[in-house]
Every structure is written in C-alpha cells, then in structure tokens.
Amino acid sequence: MSASIEMQVLKGSGDDLHPIYLDYSATTPVDPRVAAKMIPYITEHFGNPASRSHPYGWTAEKAVENAREEVAKLVGADPREIVWTSGATESNNLAIKGAANFYSAKGKHIITVTTEHKAVIDTVRELERQGFEATYLDPEPSGLLDLEKFKAAIRPDTVLASVMFVNNEIGVIQDITAIGNICRENGVIFHVDAAQATGKVHIDLEKLPVDLMSFSAHKTYGPKGVGALYVRRKPRIRIEAQMHGGGHERGMRSGTLATHQIVGMGEAFRIAREEMDEENVRIRRLRDKLLHGLQDIEEVYVNGDLEQRVPHNLNISFNYVEGESLIMAVKGIAVSSGSACTSASLEPSYVLRALGRSDELAHSSIRFSIGRFTTDADVDYTISLMKGKIDKLRELSPLWEMFKDGVDLSKVEWAAH
Amino acid sequence: MAYSDKVLDHYENPRNVGSLDKNDPQVGTGMVGAPACGDVMKLMIKVNDSGIIEDAKFKTYGCGSAIASSSLVTEWLKGRTIEEAYAIKNSEIAEELALPPVKIHCSVLAEDAIKAAVADIKAKQAAKEAA
Amino acid sequence: MSSIYLDHNATTALDQRVLESMLPWMQRQSGNPTSRHVFGRSSRDAIEHARTQVAEACGAYASQVIFTASGTEANNFAVKGIAGSQAGSQILHSAIEHPCVSRPAKAMQQTGWLSNAIGVDEHGVLSVAQLQQHLQTQTSVVSVMLANNETGVIQNIAEIAELTRKAGAFMHTDAVQGLGKMPVSFTDLNVHAMTVSSHKIHGPQGAAALILDKRVDIQPLLHGGGQERGLRSGTENVAAIVGFGAACELAVANLAHFASHTQMLRDTFELGLKSLNVTIFSQHTTRIPNTSFFALDGIEGETLVTALDRKGFAVASGSACSSDSTEPSHVLLAMGIKPDLARGAVRVSFGAHNTLLQVADFLTALKNEILRLKQLTGVAA
Numbered sequence: 022m023s024a025s026i027e028m029q030v031l032k033g034s035g036d037d038l039h040p041i042y043l044d045y046s047a048t049t050p051v052d053p054r055v056a057a058k059m060i061p062y063i064t065e066h067f068g069n070p071a072s073r074s075h076p077y078g079w080t081a082e083k084a085v086e087n088a089r090e091e092v093a094k095l096v097g098a099d100p101r102e103i104v105w106t107s108g109a110t111e112s113n114n115l116a117i118k119g120a121a122n123f124y125s126a127k128g129k130h131i132i133t134v135t136t137e138h139k140a141v142i143d144t145v146r147e148l149e150r151q152g153f154e155a156t157y158l159d160p161e162p163s164g165l166l167d168l169e170k171f172k173a174a175i176r177p178d179t180v181l182a183s184v185m186f187v188n189n190e191i192g193v194i195q196d197i198t199a200i201g202n203i204c205r206e207n208g209v210i211f212h213v214d215a216a217q218a219t220g221k222v223h224i225d226l227e228k229l230p231v232d233l234m235s236f237s238a239h240k241t242y243g244p245k246g247v248g249a250l251y252v253r254r255k256p257r258i259r260i261e262a263q264m265h266g267g268g269h270e271r272g273m274r275s276g277t278l279a280t281h282q283i284v285g286m287g288e289a290f291r292i293a294r295e296e297m298d299e300e301n302v303r304i305r306r307l308r309d310k311l312l313h314g315l316q317d318i319e320e321v322y323v324n325g326d327l328e329q330r331v332p333h334n335l336n337i338s339f340n341y342v343e344g345e346s347l348i349m350a351v352k353g354i355a356v357s358s359g360s361a362c363t364s365a366s367l368e369p370s371y372v373l374r375a376l377g378r379s380d381e382l383a384h385s386s387i388r389f390s391i392g393r394f395t396t397d398a399d400v401d402y403t404i405s406l407m408k409g410k411i412d413k414l415r416e417l418s419p420l421w422e423m424f425k426d427g428v429d430l431s432k433v434e435w436a437a438h
Numbered sequence: 439m440a441y442s443d444k445v446l447d448h449y450e451n452p453r454n455v456g457s458l459d460k461n462d463p464q465v466g467t468g469m470v471g472a473p474a475c476g477d478v479m480k481l482m483i484k485v486n487d488s489g490i491i492e493d494a495k496f497k498t499y500g501c502g503s504a505i506a507s508s509s510l511v512t513e514w515l516k517g518r519t520i521e522e523a524y525a526i527k528n529s530e531i532a533e534e535l536a537l538p539p540v541k542i543h544c545s546v547l548a549e550d551a552i553k554a555a556v557a558d559i560k561a562k563q564a565a566k567e568a569a
Numbered sequence: 570m571s572s573i574y575l576d577h578n579a580t581t582a583l584d585q586r587v588l589e590s591m592l593p594w595m596q597r598q599s600g601n602p603t604s605r606h607v608f609g610r611s612s613r614d615a616i617e618h619a620r621t622q623v624a625e626a627c628g629a630y631a632s633q634v635i636f637t638a639s640g641t642e643a644n645n646f647a648v649k650g651i652a653g654s655q656a657g658s659q660i661l662h663s664a665i666e667h668p669c670v671s672r673p674a675k676a677m678q679q680t681g682w683l684s685n686a687i688g689v690d691e692h693g694v695l696s697v698a699q700l701q702q703h704l705q706t707q708t709s710v711v712s713v714m715l716a717n718n719e720t721g722v723i724q725n726i727a728e729i730a731e732l733t734r735k736a737g738a739f740m741h742t743d744a745v746q747g748l749g750k751m752p753v754s755f756t757d758l759n760v761h762a763m764t765v766s767s768h769k770i771h772g773p774q775g776a777a778a779l780i781l782d783k784r785v786d787i788q789p790l791l792h793g794g795g796q797e798r799g800l801r802s803g804t805e806n807v808a809a810i811v812g813f814g815a816a817c818e819l820a821v822a823n824l825a826h827f828a829s830h831t832q833m834l835r836d837t838f839e840l841g842l843k844s845l846n847v848t849i850f851s852q853h854t855t856r857i858p859n860t861s862f863f864a865l866d867g868i869e870g871e872t873l874v875t876a877l878d879r880k881g882f883a884v885a886s887g888s889a890c891s892s893d894s895t896e897p898s899h900v901l902l903a904m905g906i907k908p909d910l911a912r913g914a915v916r917v918s919f920g921a922h923n924t925l926l927q928v929a930d931f932l933t934a935l936k937n938e939i940l941r942l943k944q945l946t947g948v949a950a
Contacts (some may be wrong), residue, residue: 040606044600044606047603047609050599056595061775063583063591064583064585106913107639108804108806110791114792114793138794139792139794139802140791140792140802143792143793144792147792227767237804244806245804245806245808245809246805263645264645264790265676266672267641275669276638276641277768279639279768279775279809281773281774282806327871345476345500346501346504349449349502355604356604356606357606369657380475380476384476389940417455418499419479419480419499422497430473435474436489
C-alpha cells in the first residue's frame with residue numbers, strides 16, 4: 022500500500038471542517054492495509070468461527086488463529102495466552118473482576134493508581150461495592166509511580182495490582198518490570214492496561230513479570246470493537262469468566278467472535294511489530310519539533326515526565342487560557358483536552374489533578390497525540406495556529422492581564438459561584 | 439458541543455474587549471467566577487452623571503458561551519441606566535444566545551458580573567457622597 | 570467457496586448495502602465518538618442514526634437502545650444486570666434458552682440467587698403452568714426467548730410477560746432469532762428488556778443491542794468511560810453499529826418477502842423429507858418461517874452434517890455454539906426427545922437468497938447421504 026493512498030484518505034487540510042488529526046490517543050484511523058485485510062472476512066469468508074461443521078466456519082477459525090499469533094508475537098506471548106474481547110474496556114473489566122473474584126479467598130485488597138483509565142478505576146470501584154478494599158495511589162508530579170510507595174501499599178491480603186503501561190493523557194511509561202517484580206515478591210497478581218502501549222513501546226511478556234495485560238486494536242491502527250486480554254500460562258493465572266454462554270475462548274469469554282475485526286487487529290499488530298522502530302523515530306522527531314515550537318510561547322507547562330514517555334504524546338497546559346475555549350479556537354486541529362472519555366463533562370482532567378496540577382492548568386491543557394499519518398506540515402501548521410490563538414485568548418483573559426500586572430492569582434479571593 | 443451561530447459570532451468577533459481605568463470614580467468593576475471553576479468574568483462599566491452607562495468592556499476566561507455571554511452584555515449595557523442594567527436577567531442572555539442547558543451557568547455568571555459592576559459603582563458613588 | 574449456505578440461524582452474509590454503509594467508517598479517519606472535535610461528532614451522529622434505525626425495527630424508542638458487542642453480551646447484561654440491581658431472589662428462564670442466558674443465571678447462583686428452568690412441552694412450547702408455579706416464589710427476572718435458534722418455535726411472549734408483570738418480576742426476551750424473520754415489537758411484546766443482534770440479519774458481527782425500558786434498574790456489565798448512558802462502557806464500535814442500523818432498516822423492508830419466500834422453501838423441503846422417514850421437530854407449532862429441525866434415528870447428526878458439507882451444503886447439527894460437543898441438543902432433551910434421536914438432529918435454516926433449485930439439490934444430496942450412511946452403519950431402511 023503506497024503512502025500516497027494513505028495521505029489521500031487521511032489528510033486534513035487544516036480548515037475548520039477538515040481539521041488536522043492530532044488525537045491518535047483517542048483513536049487511530051484504520052490503516053488502509055488493515056481495512057483491506059478485513060473486508061474479505063465480512064464479504065466472502067463470513068462464517069461463525071465456532072461452527073465446526075462447515076468450511077465457512079473453518080476459514081473464519083483459521084483467520085482468527087492467525088490473528089491470535091500476530092497479537093501474541095507483538096507482545097512476546099504464546100497465542101494460547103491471548104483471549105479476544107470487545108475492547109480494552111472489556112479486557113480491563115475481565116482481568117480485574119475475573120482475577121479478584123477467582124482469588125478472593127486469598128485476600129480482598131486491590132492496589133491501583135489514580136491516573137488509570139476509567140475502565141480500571143470504575144471496575145475497582147465496582148469491586149469495592151462488592152466488598153473488596155482498594156488503595157488508589159497518587160503518582161509523583163511526573164506522572165510516574167514511586168516504587169517505595171507502591172511497596173508500602175502492599176498488605177498481606179493484597180490480591181491484585183493494576184498499573185497501566187502508558188498513560189492515555191500524558192503518555193508517561195511506568196516501570197512495569199520493577200512494579201511487576203515487587204508484585205512477584207509479594208505474591209500479588211499484576212494486571213497491566215497496555216491499550217496505549219502497543220506499537221509504541223516494546224513489550225516482551227516472556228520477560229515481563231506481568232500476569233494479565235489488556236490490549237486494544239483501535240489505538241494501534243486496527244478497528245474499534247475488538248481487543249484482547251493476555252492471561253499468563255506459566256505460572257498459570259486463573260480468571261473467573263464475566264460473560265457466560267457458548268464457552269468460547271476456553272470458557273474465559275463467551276460470545277460470537279467478530280472475525281473481520283479480529284483479523285484487523287492481527288494485521289494491525291503485525292504492522293506495528295514490523296514498523297514500530299522506524300515509525301517511532303519519525304514520530305519522536307515530529308513531537309520534538311512540536312514541543313520546541315510551542316515552548317516559544319510564554320507560560321506553557323508540559324504535563325508528565327518528558328523522558329519516560331512515548332514519543333507520540335505531548336500534553337501541554339497553556340496558563341491563563343480556558344480549555345474549552347481553547348479547543349474552540351483550535352478547530353483547525355483535532356485534539357483533546359483531557360481524555361476523550363471524560364471530555365463530555367466539564368470536569369478538569371483527573372489525571373492532571375492527580376499530578377498536582379492546579380485546576381486552572383488542568384483546564385487549559387491540550388493533548389496533542391501524533392501518529393502514523395502526521396506530517397511535518399501538520400506540525401508546522403499546528404505551531405503557528407497555537408501561537409496565534411493563544412495570543413488572542415490571552416488578550417481576552419482577565420487572568421492573563423492580572424498576571425502581567427504582577428497580581429498573585431493564588432492570593433485572590435474568588436467569588437466562586 | 440453544538441453552539442448557536444450567535445455564540446460563534448461573539449466568540450469569533452468579541453465586542454468591547456478590554457479594560458477601563460479601574461481607579462476612575464465613574465468606572466464600576468465586576469469580577470465574578472473563579473479559575474478553579476473554569477470561568478472568570480471581568481466586566482467594567484463607565485457611568486456618567488445621569489446614571490447612564492457610556493461604555494462597557496470585558497475580559498473573560500472561560501468557554502465560548504462565557505465569552506459570548508459577556509460580549510453580548512457589553513453591547514446591551516451601553517446606553518442603559520444602571521437600574522436597567524441591574525434588571526437584566528440571565529434568561530434573556532441565554533435566550534438571545536440559544537445556550538444549551540449545560541451552558542446556562544455562563545448566562546448566570548454574566549448577570550452576576552453586571553450586578554457586581556453596578557454594586558461597585560454604587561459603592562464608589564456612596565463613598566464619594568459620604569466624603 | 571461454492572457451498573450452498575443453509576445455516577442462516579448461525580450467522581448471515583453481510584449485505585452489500587450494509588457493507589457500503591460501513592466502509593467509510595472502516596477506511597476514513599473516524600474519531601472516538603466521545604471526542605468533541607468534528608471527527609468525534611460525526612462518529613457520534615452516525616451512532617445516533619443507527620440507534621434510530623434499530624429502534625424503529627424493534628418497535629422501540631431510540632432512547633431504549635443500548636448497544637453491546639454481541640447478543641451474548643446483551644443477554645448476560647440483561648440477566649446479571651437486572652437481577653444484580655435488586656435484592657437477591659429467583660431468576661427464571663426457559664429450559665431451551667441459549668447458554669448465554671442460562672449460564673449467567675447459573676453463575677448468579679454462586680452469589681445466592683435461585684435459578685430455575687421452566688420446561689417446555691413436546692412441541693417446544695413453554696409450559697405456562699410451570700411458569701405460574703415458579704412465579705409463586707419471589708422472582709426478579711424471567712427470560713424466555715422469542716424464537717428458538719434450533720426448532721424455530723415462537724413463544725407467546727406477550728402472555729408470558731403479562732404473567733411475569735403480575736408477579737412483580739421483570740421480563741426479558743432474547744429476540745435474536747426473531748428480528749428479520751417475524752414482526753418484532755418491543756412495545757407489543759410488553760417486555761422490559763429485549764436482545765437483538767446484527768450478524769443474524771445480514772449485518773456485521775460485533776454489534777448487538779439490549780432494548781431496555783428505562784424504568785428498569787440495571788447494573789452495568791462493563792465499567793469505565795461511561796458510554797451508553799453509563800450502562801455499557803467501552804469505545805463504541807462505530808462501523809459495526811452503523812452496519813447494524815443499516816441491516817435493521819433492510820430487515821424490516823425485506824420482512825414480508827423473507828417470510829413468504831423462506832416459508833415456501835421450508836415447506837417444500839419438509840414435504841421432500843416425508844419420504845425419508847425423519848422426525849421433524851415442532852412441525853405443527855408456530856415457527857419462524859425459515860427453520861427446519863429434523864432427525865433420523867440411528868444416524869448421528871454430526872456425521873450427516875460433515876457428509877453434507879463435503880457435498881457442498883452448509884447446515885448445522887445443533888446450535889453453532891455447542892457443536893464443539895457431542896452432547897445432544899438441550900432443546901430437544903427439554904422437549905422430551907430421546908437422546909438417541911436427538912443426536913441425529915440436523916438444522917436447516919434458509920435465507921432470502923436460497924432458491925427452490927437449491928432445496929431440490931439439497932434434498933437429493935440428503936437422500937443419497939442417508940442411504941450411504943445407512944448402508945455403512947447397517948441401519949435398516
């Protein structure tokens with residue numbers, strides 16, 4: 022598939038109706054090669070993979086198993102350790118509830134982090150309602166977890182810990198090896214949400230001390246509606262099924278498999294495995310270019326550690342500018358303020374708050390996420406757009422005026438309404 | 439979020455952006471909201487001796503609806519008496535801009551800003567008379 | 570693949586028009602429907618349009634449609650979710666439910682619930698007397714499928730729902746095999762919750778829905794980002810949902826033709842079976858028009874299905890989900906069919922594109938295979 026086709030399909034012109042897409046962490050476009058591979062499976066090779074009695078079913082089953090191998094290869098797992106799901110949300114629910122329920126006789130305490138995705142936090146909250154206890158650790162201001170604090174949170178009855186590999190909002194990479202080793206030493210089952218990690222960081226589950234790991238297709242140029250859960254075989258981790266029925270996926274997850282979507286995930290993960298090293302060099306260069314361009318603006322703050330971070334992400338707060346009006350101002354680019362999943366509400370990003378950012382800075386944050394189809398021209402356009410719009414909004418901002426007048430905003434008594 | 443054309447117009451071309459001299463005895467300032475809540479509105483009105491608002495300026499830190507609400511009221515205020523200004527209701531602002539329910543608070547904030555600015559000018563006048 | 574496909578109750582081929590509705594969502598940049606930029610908003614609009622299409626096909630309001638990833642998920646959601654939102658008591662389901670209703674009900678037993686199966690008569694029709702008897706125990710949820718995937722038997726859901734409501738319980742029906750094959754109206758069925766699925770009506774796999782009366786409290790199965798009014802978290806599968814909507818619209822438009830055409834094929838087929846001394850299950854009961862379920866004493870259904878497959882005919886020996894195992898169909902056992910005969914069961918389910926000629930070819934192949942297998946196994950003709 023030539024690059025020119027990709028560009029034709031995906032290129033935004035930067036005007037308000039065709040913005041430049043810089044929201045790859047919310048969802049990625051389906052790679053044209055992935056779409057091409059999927060389409061035959063919804064037209065010619067349709068069939069229920071569980072129908073063992075006719076070739077329609079066999080073809081589907083073979084395709085599903087090939088895809089399982091591709092997913093396993095990207096993350097250094099055995100294909101038998103991969104369970105298909107409808108997406109990372111289901112993987113997270115299945116891993117956390119499944120392991121907590123299965124091992125509840127061992128203990129009822131769970132550890133997780135306040136910057137996890139809602140699919141982890143809300144699942145742990147649900148388990149709290151069912152009688153489990155949970156510790157939610159705050160990360161350091163860098164977004165990274167302090168290993169000593171993690172160690173200290175472990176109790177004799179701690180049964181499960183869930184820590185994400187790469188944060189969706191700020192892109193920081195947790196030290197999964199170190200956290201996993203602590204879990205191993207203490208007999209704690211370790212789940213990792215890797216939805217934002219595949220194709221961005223190397224994952225080798227043969228070496229990583231991780232028991233359960235969640236994956237998503239649509240964050241790695243695959244289709245929406247499919248994901249996977251890694252369930253370690255050696256030592257064997259057991260989970261209680263959360264969805265019951267025909268006993269698909271060795272009883273761990275029932276429901277007819279969407280063959281074309283699984284095929285799409287397999288192809289997306291194959292491409293990620295083969296191209297990620299080269300791609301990430303290119304993306305890092307673009308991200309750094311964007312960062313240098315935006316750092317010319319006064320009063321900007323990068324959220325999250327810049328070193329231990331995927332190259333795809335740049336999360337910046339523009340002080341004295343309100344987030345939603347900022348989003349309105351930058352309609353020429355498609356970006357996100359806070360995570361996509363929370364942007365329906367007016368709450369400032371809980372992730373940035375967990376880093377200790379003030380509400381104002383949290384409100385004025387923008388997540389730029391760069392991906393496979395981002396170009397130099399996109400980045401140049403973004404820098405010039407941001408500079409112009411930030412100037413305009415600050416002209417409107419009473420807070421900027423006060424800041425420029427030397428007023429200490431933290432000492433002002435606000436008439437909160 | 440689907441904004442009305444009027445909101446977009448005020449947002450794209452805000453009217454009367456800026457500040458007046460806050461030490462001018464004829465200028466009343468209303469600052470409402472809080473950065474933590476995501477919106478701060480500063481409204482300044484200049485009132486002549488007959489109690490008529492001659493000029494109005496605003497600066498707003500907030501969403502598009504907040505900017506539009508404050509821009510709109512600066513247009514409305516000019517030429518009105520401070521009593522008339524005081525009587526402006528948030529519902530009129532919300533209706534004029536066709537604000538969606540989740541954005542009604544922006545019109546409330548604008549009404550509060552007017553009331554705060556009027557209160558400020560009245561306090562200044564009272565202080566002047568007392569002096 | 571040149572096989573003739575006679576397994577439409579398992580899954581169906583994607584309609585070309587459905588595919589065309591989906592392609593933009595597979596090939597173009599599409600946003601996360603939760604995102605507020607134009608990419609996200611257009612995904613959101615597409616989902617809401619599909620929601621209206623699904624609602625109209627189901628005689629429901631758009632606000633009652635909750636999208637899920639599969640019928641299995643919707644059924645699990647209904648059973649576990651509705652029961653889970655109440656103080657523990659009894660879950661009732663028919664003895665012929667798909668495992669994705671009966672197994673979650675069974676799983677709920679671990680957390681203190683009572684789960685009971687209501688029997689059916691020899692025709693596969695639910696025993697109302699047994700239902701009434703069971704309803705004397707405090708009950709939370711009753712789940713009875715609209716049309717059975719194996720026999721095709723249609724239950725009188727409105728009547729069952731009436732009794733269920735009188736007993737103060739909530740009524741769920743799995744209408745996955747009904748939609749597109751018979752008129753389905755959430756309102757007329759008078760149920761609280763109803764499951765429908767995309768890939769049974771020439772839509773894509775990966776989309777289904779639970780239609781839910783909003784007055785019913787339900788616990789989510791999946792927690793997270795709060796999509797689908799907080800009831801089903803997870804980024805929406807936009808392409809599949811769009812396809813599901815398009816498939817619903819087509820299913821309604823094609824229903825009259827589907828019903829008369831497949832009934833004609835099925836009647837012709839069953840007439841042809843007469844000379845073969847087979848047992849046709851539920852033949853004299855109200856069935857969806859496309860389904861024929863029959864058995865020959867002494868010939869394993871699985872063997873026959875494999876033999877027919879080699880001749881180019883795709884049929885099923887039971888429900889696809891259980892064809893891993895050699896256990897006789899639980900539906901037939903519930904009807905009191907002897908296990909030996911039940912093991913011989915074969916299901917044929919027609920689609921709108923099957924032809925009379927295919928039926929004739931299939932009958933010929935079936936006769937030949939039966940003859941051959943009888944000779945092999947020494948069963949007396």
